[in-house]
Amino acid sequence: MRQSGLLNDVTCSLTVDKSPHNAFLPLLVAFLILAFAAVFWTSLPYIRRCRSTQRLMDLVCCQGSQHSMESVRTTLQNEETTNELSMEQNKSKSTRLKSLDTFRGFSLTVMVFVNYGGGGYWFFEHAPWNGLTVADLVMPWFVFIIGTSVVLAFSSMHKKGVPRLQLLRKLSWRTIVLMLIGFCFINYSPRDGLLSWSWLRIPGVLQRLGFTYFVLALMQTFSPHREIPLKEHHWWNPIQDVLLYWPEWLFVALLEIMWLCITFFMPVPNCPTGYLGAGGIGDDGLYSNCTGGAAAYIDRWLLGDKIYWHPSCKALYHTTQPFEPEGVLGTINSIVMGFFGMQAGKILLFFREKNRSILTRFLAWALILGISAAILSKCTRDEGFIPVNKNLWSLSYVTCMGFMSFVLLGVMYFVVDIKKWWGGQPFIYPGLNSIFVYVGHSLLGFYFPFSWEMRFQDSHWEKLFQNLWGTALWVFIAYLLYRKRFFLKI
């Protein structure tokens, strides 16, 4: 459509020489196998309860080991696991918010699958510029979860009487470790050769997550601990979880206004002010060097060329400029996203035991954010006031992801924590060891048995199998770690 001016004289006619394989068939098969595995896993306890089966299994398996496995599991369930980030504040009860671990693990599992290739399907790859694919969903979910975890963990530590100085030391240490891991160990594939000044990249996923965590945790540390005075009745009772935190809301609102002002009003040399496009051959090639507008300009100004040189828009839009998807300006909206997560955490804390209130509020927030996203993007990909864009972390993207996060966490909270219909398996295992799985899957992605040279390059079969297999292996490793009660904390 966009290039119609250039292609006026060209006519195309398509003929099909050979009818192609159905590319979605592998996906269907994989889904059926996974569904079968889930059903099998769920029904395993019932099968084992049958006496005849039990006797057979006793014959086949080593009874001793089976017994010890069971006892480990029981011990584990009785005892508090140690990931402080998502520990619920009510110390006497000491129950974990399982839905949050499940949500974290679910995001992580999708992230691993997507990073390993997503079976080669386009909707498991990042959108070239505007738009939303499965790959674009994961990181903001993670940011949201960080926000929720920060509230729960810091509130719990506050209740335990941990002094503020120690909180500060803890959050600084975590930030430094996250950023160092991101900068040193994750960013560079050994395929590119040794780290060199010529292709250094300073920002990155873990760097942004670390900085976002830093800001959110700092906010939580310095905000006075507030309890809702439940007895009193005011007109603002239903929204007191918001009103009580007005200074934080003000701060975040100012941040967002800053993002809007910089994005839309900062002049960028040789580019239209407020440009949000991909540049390159997009927009009839008028702004070919303007990829990302103000966001890119700020990154280039602050970081020079030590940023990402292979943005997702490169292939489709033939862009020549580097663009940093984890850039400085987008980090503002990442903080806003995390703040939504903090709001979820505050709701969970304030209205604990009142599940109806929690779910109502989650629904309300989902509606507010979803409607905002719909208005901002006009429910289109490219024509909205602010298009949904993962590279820019645009406001509509953040509100849209906030909507999804509230819905997902709400549903999981209902299913896992209220109704206890589901224990969160298998996602809860990676969710309890997210740093380990994230670092591990990044480092070992190219190694056997996570990947190997494929034989059938022309079909999705082997690629999908390889990626699902690699992902399943990480879930299984996380399960083994859980069984060994190993939880990597930083």
Place this chain on the structure above:
Amino acid sequence: MRQSGLLNDVTCSLTVDKSPHNAFLPLLVAFLILAFAAVFWTSLPYIRRCRSTQRLMDLVCCQGSQHSMESVRTTLQNEETTNELSMEQNKSKSTRLKSLDTFRGFSLTVMVFVNYGGGGYWFFEHAPWNGLTVADLVMPWFVFIIGTSVVLAFSSMHKKGVPRLQLLRKLSWRTIVLMLIGFCFINYSPRDGLLSWSWLRIPGVLQRLGFTYFVLALMQTFSPHREIPLKEHHWWNPIQDVLLYWPEWLFVALLEIMWLCITFFMPVPNCPTGYLGAGGIGDDGLYSNCTGGAAAYIDRWLLGDKIYWHPSCKALYHTTQPFEPEGVLGTINSIVMGFFGMQAGKILLFFREKNRSILTRFLAWALILGISAAILSKCTRDEGFIPVNKNLWSLSYVTCMGFMSFVLLGVMYFVVDIKKWWGGQPFIYPGLNSIFVYVGHSLLGFYFPFSWEMRFQDSHWEKLFQNLWGTALWVFIAYLLYRKRFFLKI
């Protein structure tokens, strides 16, 4: 010398255009810095004892954190660390054999340094074929240590009443994990691309270590637990630690006879029987395809071309055949090497508290093995009955390494465990987390901050600095893990 037949008509005259940098200067500087660091580290407690300095440090450092660090250290020292492999058998005392941990850590540190490049010096690289460099020392030390650890650990578990079936399960599990780590995660550098059938390598360092461990542990499990009847006096009292274990000695002697017979009497097509050379252009190019003789033939027969294609002899001898330095035949001698280590463990157990007896026996074994090595190799590199050769793990290589291991362990036992002049720092830290450091250094070797693109390719300075820095980082990481009381067990 070897190629003199080909080079008769060529005369060379050397002129020096520019006097070169002294390549050993960086080594001297590095040594001085390390010595200074050691002295500084040792004297740190004395410096801190001075009141005035203490007050200054209180001002500079955060007192709270310092206190908590101290308390962690005290806790740690009071309490038994958990690496079962080298736990001393005397359960009531529960003191670890620190010298063994130190020896393990020392080997590991040298191994990391050598694997990271050894500053580019030839003596930190593997010998092309016959001969001995620093790089060739490390692996047999490790095998020796495995042997000693197996005796101490299994004897301790036997005393605790662990049933034999559980021991079998434990040692099988460890073997499988070691081999899987070696096969899957360590062997392939992502630089070579994804794992492919076209360049698979089945054997490897961890595979051999794992298999050696398996055989040694099996031997220890099935050998009856024997105590020396200390009261009785026989002529064979001084060597009863050997005589009591005659079945094991017989087994190992048969293994070694097997190695000798196969190596020297097995006919290899198109090659002289008993050939031990490198082939290629060595031996006037007469046996160019005979690299490694019978050892290589067996590997090719069993494993096809799924072996190592870049042996250390390739550059100098222009060999064209693959040769597996961790091949099947050499594993026999690896088991023999580990058996020497087991003997050290038995000496430590039998004559516990009688340090004089222990040291005498260590010395005797060192002398026996050293003299054997001297006779077998005729104290030359190439002219002995059996030349010292790491690629083949020749008998003279094994006895020579046995000699060094007994001397090193004896000296460390004297300094660390008897006299307590030295606590084994810093080597004891990697020694307590050897699997972690080994896997870590292999996976992260190409990543910043362990390596980076060098600017001064033509000097040893930066290379030496980079390799020492990478090694020091791993020692430091091991120290941090020790402080956090994290000990990776498999």
